[in-house]
Amino acid sequence: MPDHAPDPLRRNERSRQAILDASIALIGELGYDKVSIEAIARRAGVGKQTIYRWWSSKGAVVLEAATHSLDPVVSFPDTGDFAADLRTQLRGILKLIANTGFGSAYRGLIAAGQSDPELLSALFDQIIEPNVQAFGRRAALAQERGELRDDADVQALRDVVYGFVEYRLIHAMPIKPRHIDALLKIAFDGVR
Template identity: 60%
Template sequence: MTPSTPDPTRRNEHSRRAILAAAVDLISELGYEQVSIEAIARRAGVGKQTIYRWWPSKGAVALEALDDSLSSVVSFPDSDDLVEDLRTQMKGVTRLLGSTQVGPVYQGLIAAAQSDPALSRAHLDTVIEPAIVACRERLARARQHGQLRADADEQALIDMLYGAIYYRLLLHTRPLEEDQVDAVLDIAVKGFQ
C-alpha cells in the first residue's frame, strides 16, 4: 500500500466521503497549510484516529480527494477527431481546477509535495502517470488514423498542452479559463499535424 492509499478493509464509505469532502471544503476555505487532521476530523464528524487509520497524513487525504475529483475528467473521449477529444478533456480539467474547490486542493498538494518525497511520488503514481498513459493511448490511436505526425514527440506534446493549464493554476499568471484550451490547441495542432 502506498502512503496515500487508505486501508480498504477498515473503511466506512460514509465516513470516507465525509472526510474527503471536509478536506476539500477546509482547504478551499482556509488554505492547505492552515488545515489540520484535527480540523478535518471535526468537520467530518469522525475521530482523528479514524483518519490516521486510513491515511498517514493530511497530504494523503488531499491526494485521495483530488484523485476522486479528477476521475470524472481525466478519461479521453474517442471520436474520430483528436483535436475535439483533447479540447473536451482539457476543458473538463480546466473547468474543474479553475471553477471549483479542487483547484486550491491541487495547489496546496503540489506545494506540500515539494518537501515531501513520499507525497510527491504518490501524486505522480496516482494522478499524473495514469493521466499521461490515457493521453498517450489517445495519441497513439490518432497516429494510427493519420491525425498525428509519425515523428511527433508525444511527451513534448503532453507537456505543452497540460503545462499551460498547470502554469496558470500554480503560478497564478492568469485565471484558468476554457478559452486558453482553444488557444493552446490552435498552436499545438499546427505543430503535430
C-alpha cells in the same frame, strides 16, 4: 435480523467519501495550509483517529481527495478528433478548478511536495502516471487514424498541454476556455 446488521465496509466507504469531500471543500474555503486533519474530521463527522487509521498524513488524504475529484473529468472521450477530445477533457478540468477546491488542493500538494519527495512521487504515481498512460493510448489511436502526426512526440505533447495549465494555475493566472483554445492551436498547428 442479518439484513439490518451494520455493514462495516459500507460504513467505511461512506466515511471515506465524507472525508475526501470535506478535504476538498475545506481547502477550497481556507487554502491547503490552513486546513488540519482535525478540521477535516470535524467537517466529515468522523473521529480524527478514523482519518489516521486510513492515511498517514494530511498530504496523503488530500492527494487521495484530489485524485478522487479528478476521476470524473480526467478520461478522454473518443469522437475521432484528438484535439477536440483534449479540449473537452481540459474544459472539464477547468470547471473542476473553477467550481471546487481541487485547484487549491493541487497547488498545496505541489507546494508540500517540493520539500517532501515522497509526497511528490506519490502525486506523480497517482495523478500524472495514469494520465501519461491514458493520454498515450488515446494518442496512439489518433496516430493510427491520422488525427496526429506519426512522428509526433506524444510524451512531450502531454507535458506541453498539462505544463501550460499547471503553470497558469501555480502562478494564479486565470485559465479560461480561450486559453485552452490558444494552447491547442499552438500545439496542433504550430506558430511557424
